Amino acid sequence: MPESTRVEDFLRRSAAAYGGKTAVIAGGRRLTYAELDSLSDRLAATLQAQGVERNDRVLIFMDNGWEAAVSIYAVLKAGAVFVPINPSTKAERLGFVMRNCRARAILTQARLQPVVSAAAINAPSLRFIIAAGAGQTTSDVTSFETCIATPASPEPHGGTDEDLAHLIYTSGSTGEPKGVMMTHRNVEAAASSITTYLGSRADDIVLSALPLAFGYGLYQLIMAVRIGATLVLEKSFAFPQAIFETMRTERATALPLVPTMTALILQMKDLQPGALPDLRYITSAAAPLPPDHIRRLRALFPNVRLYSMYGQTECMRGTYLPPEELEHRPESVGIAIPGTEAFIVDEQGKRVDPDTIGELVIRGPHVMQGYWEDEEATARALRPGRNASERELHTGDLFRADADGFLYFVSRKDDIIKTRGEKVAPKQVETVLHACPGVAEALVIGVDDPILGKAVHALVVRSDASLTEREIIRHCARHLEDFMVPKSVEFRVSLPRTDSGKTSRRLAAKSMEATS
Incomplete structure (x- = not known):
């Protein structure tokens, strides 16, 4: 039989292969693969005992930390759909998400309980709250620590790789946020493609300060677990010197960045080339890096491979620039990621010639299923593809391509x-x-x-x-x-x-x- 592509099985396979190896480092806590597997089993069993069923939606409203990692895999093992929410989210938006996806439960932290309580007032679907660091159990809140204290295993849920794995709510340029639906098959396709072009390895140690509620940050965990690597989770990048000290201590080999982080690094006065001797590669997404920032990063990290990338929550990643092309095309975000296609069309949907500006279209198994219960928005973004059963993602971003097919971001259509x-x-x-x-x-x-x-x-x-x-x-x-x-x-x-x-x-x- 073919190997399962359900995301929780990534963890089960890595726990079997690398049980004693460190999987997650966060806030002074180190979890081995065996521990991450066991703790998520225990929490999954609790979720099922509380009534969470296959395809139910469960919100994860937590800081970057080992509890969030355990929670993500627990929800999946229970057969449910996890919905990561940034811990800075206010009650109004949190309440909207609760109602919109009809969340059955929320996993959170004690310090965030006031926000959860305010948001839950008009969320009748919400049955229970589990909070880390909450101390004693109350009538409203179950202790996270109690849930993971006793060995237990979840019941089989009968889920398939066509079930939803997660909903991520996008900020949206106007109006309310939209829930991007990704199946287990979508997640596996994206993770497989990205780890392929990055050349990710089981001996990688990835330091990430990106929020787990953000697709780019979430996939650092998913990909690390899939290949048996180690993930060091930081809550923020506000103090890059401290981050770099942690990287030296943990001998980090990979660093995912967004342009904001790059700007902070480039403002460090005493940073010398070669300051991170174990670093093997840097990735940059969320927005294209300015060429000047690319030049200065390469000078600081001369032996490090730098991957400039483009993606959206709706497909996680769309393109990447092979590092050897940086010298020749610093402004390009590259070519389609392996196993996918990226091309540019005009307003009539016809492919355009090189150096002609048009809308970028993404095609492949990593493209979302649509927006949660929003047929109108889904129809605008996903349109019929070349195969009868296929829909292609129209990104809303303007691009051009050079004569060799390398892609260049121009602007959002409405910018x-x-x-x-x-x-x-x-x-x-x-x-x-x-x-x-x-x-x-x-x-x-x-x-x-x-x-x-x-x-x-x-x-x-x-x-x-x-x-x-x-x-x-x-x-x-x-x-x-x-x-x-x-x-x-x-x-x-x-x-x-x-x-x-x-x-x-x-x-x-x-x-x-x-x-x-």
């Missing part, structure tokens, strides 16, 4: 700024801004202008406090066409971000409206 009758892609301006000495981070948006219609406005975080607006505009004027040069520059301590840490034009525009 294009129309000014002076011209179209400006914010990323192109941001690339120039990031190359300006003294700029740590930059975000470009369009603001209303009575003459131009929209004016290009730059939000900038400085690494040099003496840098002026005039100097930035002059720098841009040397490298951009006149209509692309920012009309104004606003200095900020930090840029608006989504829960996943990605800079957000929508939040930036809202903050501008609120202060106008």
Whole structure:
């Protein structure tokens, strides 16, 4: 019989092969594969005893930590669907998710119970709460520690790899968040493809400060467990020097980053090349890295393979740039990940020629099943493919491809700024801004202008406090066409971000409206 592709079986197989090996390191706790397998069995048995059944939705509302890792596999072993929620989420949004997916239970932490209680008031489907660090059991809350104290095994649930494995709620550019549905088969396809092009190994030690509620962070756990590697979980990247010390102590070989983290690393004054001697590869996703940041990262980590990638929650990963291509195409996000296809179409859905801008389409077994109970949004994103049973993901992102087929992100469709009758892609301006000495981070948006219609406005975080607006505009004027040069520059301590840490034009525009 073919090997199971259910995600919980990744853990069972690794526990059988690497039982005494460290699987997860978090907050001073080290779990071996045998312990992660046993503890998740115990919690899964409790979930079933409390009434959780196959395909029920269970929220995981926790910090990055070993309890979250145990919870993810416990929900899957119970036959249910896990729904990871960022611990910074407020009660209103948490309550929406509870009601929207009709959550049966929530796994959380004692410090987050006030938020859970406020959110649960109008969530009739929620039957029980399990909280870590809650101390004694109450009528409303079951102790996580009690649930994992006694050996137990979950009952067989009869699930298949076509069942949903997880729902991840996207921030969405407008309106309420949407639940992205991924089956066990989708998860296996994505994890298999990514570990293939990364050349992931069982002896890898991956340090991740990305939230487990964020697809990029979640898959660090899923992929590590799938191949028998070790995952070091950190709650944040706020103190990169401490992170690097942990990496040296644990001899980390892999570091997943988003552009925000890269900006913090590049601001470290005393970081010398070769500071992480065991590091084998770095990955970057969430948003394309500016070429200047790529150049500086490569100088700091000269013997490390750097993977620039593109993805969406709706497919987890879409493209990657082979590290050997960085020298020749630093602005590219590469080619389709193994076993998938990525191509560009025009407004009529026809494939375009090289160097023609159009919408990126992703095709493959890693593409989502759709948005939870939102047929209209699903129909916009998933459209009929070349095979009768297939649907392809229309990403809503504008791309172009060069003559060799390498892909370049241009903009979100709705981010294009129309000014002076011209179209400006914010990323192109941001690339120039990031190359300006003294700029740590930059975000470009369009603001209303009575003459131009929209004016290009730059939000900038400085690494040099003496840098002026005039100097930035002059720098841009040397490298951009006149209509692309920012009309104004606003200095900020930090840029608006989504829960996943990605800079957000929508939040930036809202903050501008609120202060106008």
